[in-house]
Each structure stands twice: as structure tokens, then as C-alpha cells.
Amino acid sequence: MTTAHQHVSGARPLTVLTHAALLTVRLLRALRRMPAFLVIGLVQPVIWLLLFGQLFRSVVDLPGFAHGDGGFLRFLTPGVVMMTALFSSAWAGTTYLEDIDRGVMDRMLTSPASRGAMVIATMAYQAIQTLIQSLVIVAIALVAGARFPGSVAGVGVTLLAAVLLTLTFSALSNAAALLTRRQATLIAISQFTTLPLMFLSSAVTDLGLAPGWVGVVADHNPMEWAVVAAREAMGPRADWNTVWAHLGLLAAAALVMGLLSTRAFRTYRKQA
Template sequence: MTAVTVPGPAAARSGWFTQTGQVLRRWLIATLRQMWGPAMSLVQPVIWIVLFGTVFSSLGALPQFGTTGYIDYLVPGILMMTVLYSGAWAGTGYIDDIRSGVMDQYLTSPVPRTAIVTGQLAQQLIVGVAQSLVVLGIGWLAGARYPGGPGGLLVALGVATVLAMIFCCCSAAIALTSRSQIALISLSQLIVLPATFLSTTMMPASLLPDWVQAVARWNPMTWAVELGRGGQSGSYPDAAWGELGGLVLLAALAFFWAVRSIRSYQRSI
């Protein structure tokens, strides 16, 4: 991770957006120096789309999938899975900063705590959008089609970004609270796997057991996946506005938790 220079009096006079931009710039430079991380995170969606899409392609003949094939059904789910998994690891950057002493330098500077969180979050979301575009491209090459058009794809990307914000902020809060790489990894695995498989990511709700349907109905992953499918197909679910509102509310609460966690960390040192 790149070092950070403690801002002087000039930084105290600079605006919030300037300070946030400087934090973002640092994280983007670190990303460019370690591009293998974001690149390797795309291996999994390729496997999911190509392998699962091929193995379970016969499921597309079931009436629950309508007139679309399984690839068309699967791609929005893989899109949301990609940002979910990437977001769950976002807190590792904070743990690296804590171990290297960079976080202490940040907290002794006049940079607002919200700028520290927002700058790192913006970097994660930029990477997430790039990954999402690649996933949609891989899906198209695998045979998926997007009748919703460019506008629908923008909706899918926007929903994926909101979902990424939720898990990035939660991961940051867990990292700042536990200060442990092992704890972050363990909790991330404990959350992302149930969030994925207790949703409609892989299967329509009508093909799931009753108890899974009940859980999936209130799973934010289901909301994001269904909205993404609506954008891809151009036909949105009846509860689209409610699902979008729920995701936005969770994103706001997660951001508040991350900011609160960085302030709690500061009081503890």
C-alpha cells in the first residue's frame, strides 16, 4: 500500500471534495500497482457463467424461466455476486493501513473521517463498475442478450453499485472494529455464501424450498438480482421501487456504520 503524507495547514483549508479526492487518488494508485487483485476476481464469474451456464443450460426449458435461456437468467446473478464478493473484501485495505501505521497518520491529520471512508469507498465502487462491465461482456459472449437496452444495463450497473456500497461499508466497519484479517475473512465467508444461495441468484423463487423462499424474499441480494434482471430484460418486478428503496436505505446505514467505526477506532488509540 502506498504511503500517505500527513496534510499540513493547507489541507485543513481545502474543501471536503478535495480531501476526498486525495484519499481516492491514493487508493487508485495502489490499485493500479496491484492490478492482479481485481483481475483475478474476474476468474470466478467466468467460471460461474461458462461452467454453470453450460451444465444447467437445460433448466432454461422449464416454464419458470419463461422464454429466456438459463444464461440470460444467470448473468444478473453473477453480476451481483461479483460486486458482493469484492465488497466483502474491501476492509482488508483498512487492516493493512492499521498495521502499517498509515491509519494513525490519517487520524492525526485534519482530513474529515467521512472523507477517509468516502475516498476508499469511491475507489472500490470504480473497480466494481469496471468488473461489472467485464461480467456483462462475458455474459454476452456466452450467449446472454440484453433486450432492456443501454438504459436497462445502466440500471443493472447502478443497482450493482448500491449493493457494492452496502458490503464495502460493512466490510470496512468490521475491519475497523475487529482489526483482524482472520476475523474479517471468517465473517465475510459467513455472510456472502448464505446471501448468495438464500436468494434467487441461481434459481427462481418458485423452484426453491418454502423456507428458502421466505428468507430470499427479505434478502437484499434477491432485491438487487431481481432489479438487475429487470434492467436486462426491460421488465421490472412489481416491487421494484420498494426493493430499490430498501437497498438505498441499507447503503446509507452501512455508510453511517463505517464512519462511526472509524471514529470509534480513533477514540481507542
């Protein structure tokens, strides 16, 4: 009895990961059939980089702009990467809503696939999209003339920060979808969270130019954690203590939101 129990307990994590991998492939197949969604998600970041990067390139000369070394494009790129990750992940719950409307969600919940595997799959799917989009954004910035002294390590930290931010808000979006089951509500929640989080961070401007209370709020903003980690790592004199501290905060937020998303299934089943 004990041996069998240990065998089942030891196999369970592997089973969860196997189910998660299969469900992730399912989502990636849908993306392969409709790659336009991935391309459309890059339109706004390209506009920010190429248009705003040129229009506001002199803003780094303003008194109080303390992070303008290397030009505005270098400053802006990490912010645009995180904005893209934030906006894309905020819509992650639409996948669950589609599955709910088609009856797929109820069938999966009665299948051997665990709730944890379903959460991992959707978060992994969003993370893969974020990685692709982030690499494209950095490549466009390089072509446009930006230079990042942090080199490969800086880009790697930027990708990691973007993925952690994506995991945090895709899990939150999934939980909102399960709890509300309404597209309009999910849209409202997405708009209510993403825009304030973006503007209450240093994504597009140095917080030295903002009122003091904005900086206080930004200290507790996951968007700011990601931007600071990426910008610090891509700069010429990275403070790695700051980088790892902010990545740690992002990882903790992703874990908490992942657990919340998993528990949201319980409420969904009770309401079914």
C-alpha cells in the same frame, strides 16, 4: 461571526469531497500498480458464466422455473454480476487493516481529512472496481450468446444495483475491520455473510424451485434486492415499480452501513 460561520459551514461539504477524491486517487494508484487483483476477481465470474451457464442451461425447463425466458445465461448474468460485487466488497476492509498495520490509519485520523472522506474514498474505490468488473461480465455474457431486451437502460440499472450493493457491504466490511482489527475475524465475517446471502437469493436459481422459507428470507436480503432489480430491468417487460422499489431499499441499506462505518472510527480511536 455569523458570516464567517456560514462560510465555513458552506465550505465543509466541498472540503470533504475534495479529501475523498484525493484519498480515492491514492487507492486507485495502488490498483494501477497491481491490476492483477482486478483480473483475479473476474476468474470466478467467468467460470460461472461459461461453465455453469452451459452445464445448467436446461434447468430453465424445470416446472417452477418462472424466469427462464431468454435462456439460463440471461437469467444467470445479473446474478453473477451481483455475486462478484458482493464477494469483492466483503473484502474491502483489508485496505483498512493494511493501513492500520502500517500506521497509516493513525496518521490519517490526525490529519485534516475527515472520517466521512475516508469512508467515501474506500466505498468509491470499491464502486469503481465493481463498475469495471460488471461491464466485463456483461460483455462476456453477450459474446457467449446472451441477449438482454432491456438494452442500455437495463445494463445501467444493473450497474447501479451492483454499485449500491458494493457500497453496502464495503461499508460493513470497513466497519468490521475497524472494530476487530484482525484479518482472521474479517475473513470469518466475510464467509459467514456472503455465502448464505448468495444462496438465499435468486442469483443462480429461480426461487420457485426453493422451499417457501427461502423466499421469505430472500425478501429481506440485499443481494436479492440487487438481483431482482437487475434481472427485471434487463428483461423484455420490466416492471419499473419493482425496479425502483428494490433500488430504493439498496440505497437505504448503503446509507445506513455508511453511517455505521463512519461511527466505527470513534470506537477505533477509543481502543487505540
